[in-house]
Every structure is written in structure tokens, then in C-alpha cells.
Amino acid sequence: MFDRLDFSFQAGDFVCLTGKNGSGKSTFLRFLAGFIHPEQGELAYRRADDMFSEIVPDDFLLSGHQNGLKPGMTLRENADFFVRLMTGTPASSSILENATEIFSMAALLDEPVQYFSSGQRHRAALMRFALVDRQIWLMDEPTVGLDADNRAALASLITGHTARGGIVVAATHDPLGVPGVTLDMDAFQPAGLALEEAWL
Amino acid sequence: MSAGQQTSMVSVFTAIVRRDVRLAWSQGGGSLLALGFFLIAVSLFPFGVGPAPQVLARIAPGVIWVVALMAAVISIDRLFQADFEDGSLDDLMLAPLGTFGMVTAKVLAHWLSTTLPLAIMAPALGVLMNLPDGAYATLIASLLIGTPALSLIGSVGAALTVAVRRGGVLMLLLILPLYVPTLIFGVGAVDAAVSLTDPLPHLALLGATTLIAAVVGLFASTAALKLAME
Numbered sequence: 001m002f003d004r005l006d007f008s009f010q011a012g013d014f015v016c017l018t019g020k021n022g023s024g025k026s027t028f029l030r031f032l033a034g035f036i037h038p039e040q041g042e043l044a045y046r047r048a049d050d051m052f053s054e055i056v057p058d059d060f061l062l063s064g065h066q067n068g069l070k071p072g073m074t075l076r077e078n079a080d081f082f083v084r085l086m087t088g089t090p091a092s093s094s095i096l097e098n099a100t101e102i103f104s105m106a107a108l109l110d111e112p113v114q115y116f117s118s119g120q121r122h123r124a125a126l127m128r129f130a131l132v133d134r135q136i137w138l139m140d141e142p143t144v145g146l147d148a149d150n151r152a153a154l155a156s157l158i159t160g161h162t163a164r165g166g167i168v169v170a171a172t173h174d175p176l177g178v179p180g181v182t183l184d185m186d187a188f189q190p191a192g193l194a195l196e197e198a199w200l
Numbered sequence: 201m202s203a204g205q206q207t208s209m210v211s212v213f214t215a216i217v218r219r220d221v222r223l224a225w226s227q228g229g230g231s232l233l234a235l236g237f238f239l240i241a242v243s244l245f246p247f248g249v250g251p252a253p254q255v256l257a258r259i260a261p262g263v264i265w266v267v268a269l270m271a272a273v274i275s276i277d278r279l280f281q282a283d284f285e286d287g288s289l290d291d292l293m294l295a296p297l298g299t300f301g302m303v304t305a306k307v308l309a310h311w312l313s314t315t316l317p318l319a320i321m322a323p324a325l326g327v328l329m330n331l332p333d334g335a336y337a338t339l340i341a342s343l344l345i346g347t348p349a350l351s352l353i354g355s356v357g358a359a360l361t362v363a364v365r366r367g368g369v370l371m372l373l374l375i376l377p378l379y380v381p382t383l384i385f386g387v388g389a390v391d392a393a394v395s396l397t398d399p400l401p402h403l404a405l406l407g408a409t410t411l412i413a414a415v416v417g418l419f420a421s422t423a424a425l426k427l428a429m430e
Contacts, residue, residue, distance in 0.1 A: 033290075033294060035290075035293070035429050035430060036430050037430070060294055061294075062290055062291075062294060064287050064290055065287070066285070066286050066287025066288075067286070067287055068286060068287040068288040068290065068291050069286065069288070070223065070286065070288065071286070072223070072226050072227055072228065073223075081215060081219050082291065084211065084212065084215035085212060085215055085216065085291060085292065085295045085297075086212075086291075086295055086296065087208065087212075087296075088208030088209065088210075088211040088212045088215070088296075089208065089211065128291075
């Protein structure tokens with residue numbers, strides 16, 4: 001799928017993945033999360049305070065095309081399970097309140113997710129980045145279905161995270177207005193591989 | 201690993217188990233369907249083979265066990281697929297617990313929510329099938345010992361077919377042959393109790409089958425799931 005892909009990200013980076021449909025942005029995010037293993041080459045993570053070992057940390061949050069919400073459960077239950085799953089502790093009410101405020105979801109907290117519109121579901125899925133503290137955020141099309149206000153909220157969430165030393169990698173077609181590196185996935189297509197033949 | 205981390209792993213594990221048990225019993229969950237299927241499919245036999253008490257008593261252990269297998273299979277094909285479709289399987293696999301622990305939690309939840317109720321309901325169906333009085337304890341014991349194997353082996357098929365649309369039938373073909381040892385020893389134990397011989401050797405072999413399924417099944421499901429998520 002990719003060829004000659006060679007780069008490194010550092011703490012505080014915002015990386016914007018661009019490229020045509022099918023150029024492998026989503027695949028690249030899943031590769032970073034460790035779901036996909038490279039045929040050749042390697043992917044390494046290294047902590048600044050860890051001089052000796054290369055480690056792959058459980059340090060990701062990924063938001064994909066599907067939103068990962070259970071339709072029969074309320075937003076509060078979904079959020080609570082997500083926090084328990086990722087940290088082993090129940091979601092504290094202050095964190096939950098803060099996360100719902102960012103995307104103005106407070107009124108929907110006790111509604112079952114099946115009654116949400118697609119934009120509301122998407123915002124509910126993005127709430128995860130405020131719920132759990134992880135260093136590396138992987139976002140697949142985070143702006144889909146977001147209105148201007150929520151787009152600004154997302155941009156400020158990302159800016160705040162990179163300022164704290166986090167890394168955000170987002171595959172997106174429209175710029176979020178956050179300064180950062182742009183990585184054009186079209187440049188890494190293997191020579192002679194037509195777009196139609198690309199996997200996935 | 202520090203004590204603090206260990207506690208948090210345990211609570212992640214229980215969080216997954218509780219969520220899955222809850223989803224299995226909520227609207228659209230598979231547990232009620234499996235129980236309903238078990239009840240209705242067994243109660244069709246007296247209509248099909250006729251109400252002669254001796255005939256029913258003769259086939260009772262086999263019928264109850266075979267239908268329990270089927271009920272386990274039809275409920276386990278959604279074990280990973282439902283989470284795969286709504287994207288929460290990604291989150292489950294990225295959780296600090298790791299894929300192996302997550303699979304273990306989900307299999308345990310399936311056993312608690314679906315196959316254990318089958319074992320609990322079996323004596324009522326034994327009455328319907330005119331099972332002799334002396335065999336009830338063995339029926340319950342054999343189901344309690346044998347049903348974990350159904351969840352464990354079924355999880356391998358569920359993991360292999362997670363990304364396959366309409367993978368349920370494919371899974372059935374993959375999994376049902378692997379249930380044969382459990383079926384033989386389970387029915388053997390109940391038959392032994394019916395014919396007033398010692399069911400213990402059968403139960404011991406049934407337990408051995410479940411232990412093998414626990415060792416092989418969890419690793420195989422984990423590997424299959426990682427492969428399917430690529």
C-alpha cells in the first residue's frame with residue numbers, strides 16, 4: 001500500500017494527513033495504532049524519559065469511521081464504559097461534564113444514542129478525546145458532519161492537546177485551522193499501482 | 201506490575217464482562233433468543249416422535265445436549281461482530297487490558313449471559329422429555345462442566361468470521377464439528393446416569409475437553425481476531 005514512507009513525529013506535533021480517497025489515510029492511522037503490521041520496515045515509539053528501550057505504549061486514542069457507540073445505551077453509559085475500559089476507573093463527573101461541554105452535548109447525556117442524529121453521534125464519538133488522557137490521538141475524518149461551532153471546538157481541543165505535548169494525527173479533507181505538518185499520502189503510492197488496485 | 205495497575209486491569213475486565221452481559225440481555229441481545237430457541241426446539245420433539253414416554257426418555261439426553269449446542273452457536277456468532285460493526289471493537293483492542301484479556305472477558309460474559317442460563321433451564325426441559333428422576337443432577341452437572349467449552353470454541357469461529365458478512369452459516373460449519381467431543385462426553389454422562397452406571401468418568405473427560413478448549417480456544421480467538429482486524 002505504501003512505499004518509501006519515512007518520517008518521525010514528535011511531542012507537540014499536529015499532523016494532517018491529506019490525499020485522495022483510497023490513498024490510504026485510514027490504513028495509515030490503523031497502522032500507527034498497531035492493527036496493521038508492515039511487510040517491510042518498522043514502526044517504533046520511544047519515550048523521551050526512556051533511554052534504553054523502544055516501546056509501543058498503550059497510548060493511543062483512535063476515532064474511526066464508525067463511532068464506537070452502543071445505540072441502546074445512553075451517552076452517559078457509553079462514556080462511562082469507555083472511561084472504565086481505558087483506565088479501569090469510573091468516569092468522574094467533572095471530566096464527564098467538561099467533555100460534554102466542549103461539544104455542547106450536556107442536554108443529550110441521558111438520551112439513548114439510537115435517537116441521535118449522525119452529527120450528534122459524531123460529536124459523541126469525539127468526546128472520547130476529552131474523557132481519557134492519552135498522548136497520541138489518531139482521528140479519521142474528525143470534521144465530517146460538524147458545524148462551524150463544533151469545528152472550532154475541535155480545533156481548540158487539538159491546539160490544547162499539542163500545547164501539552166500531545167501528538168495528533170488527523171486524516172482530513174478540510175483544514176482545521178490548526179498549524180502543523182501536512183503529510184500528503186499521494187506521495188507514497190507505490191509506482192505503477194493504480195488507485196483502483198489499492199487495497200481496502 | 202504494581203498493585204495499582206493490577207487492580208485497574210481487574211476493573212477493566214469486569215467492566216467488559218458487565219457491559220456484555222447487559223447488552224446480551226437488552227433489546228437486540230442474543231440471550232433471550234438463544235433461550236427461546238432452546239425451549240421451543242426441544243419441545244418440538246415430543247410432537248415429532250410422538251408422546252411415548254419410553255422413547256422420549258431414551259432420546260432426552262441427546263436432544264437436550266444437541267439443542268443446547270445449537271443455541272450456543274446461534275448466539276455466539278455476534279460475539280465480536282456487533283462490536284466490529286459499530287467500531288467499538290477497535291476501542292476494545294486498544295484498551296490497556298490487551299486483546300487476550302478482552303477476548304477472555306467477552307467469552308466469560310457469553311457463558312454467564314447465554315450458556316449458563318441454558319444449563320439452568322435444562323431440568324425443566326428434562327421434565328418435558330420424561331428424563332428419569334436419577335439423571336437430573338448429572339444433566340445439570342454435565343451442562344455446567346461442558347458449556348464453557350461451547351463458548352470457548354465458538355469464540356474462535358466468531359473471531360474468524362468477524363469481518364464476513366452473513367458469516368453465521370460459515371461459522372456453523374467451522375464450529376459444529378469441533379463440538380463433537382463435548383457432545384459425546386456430555387450425553388455419555390447423562391446416559392450413564394439414566395442406565396444407573398457411574399457418570400464420573402464421562403464427566404471427567406468432559407472437564408478435560410473444556411480445559412483443552414480453554415487453553416487452545418482463547419489463544420486461537422486472539423490470533424484470529426488480530427488477523428481479522430488487519
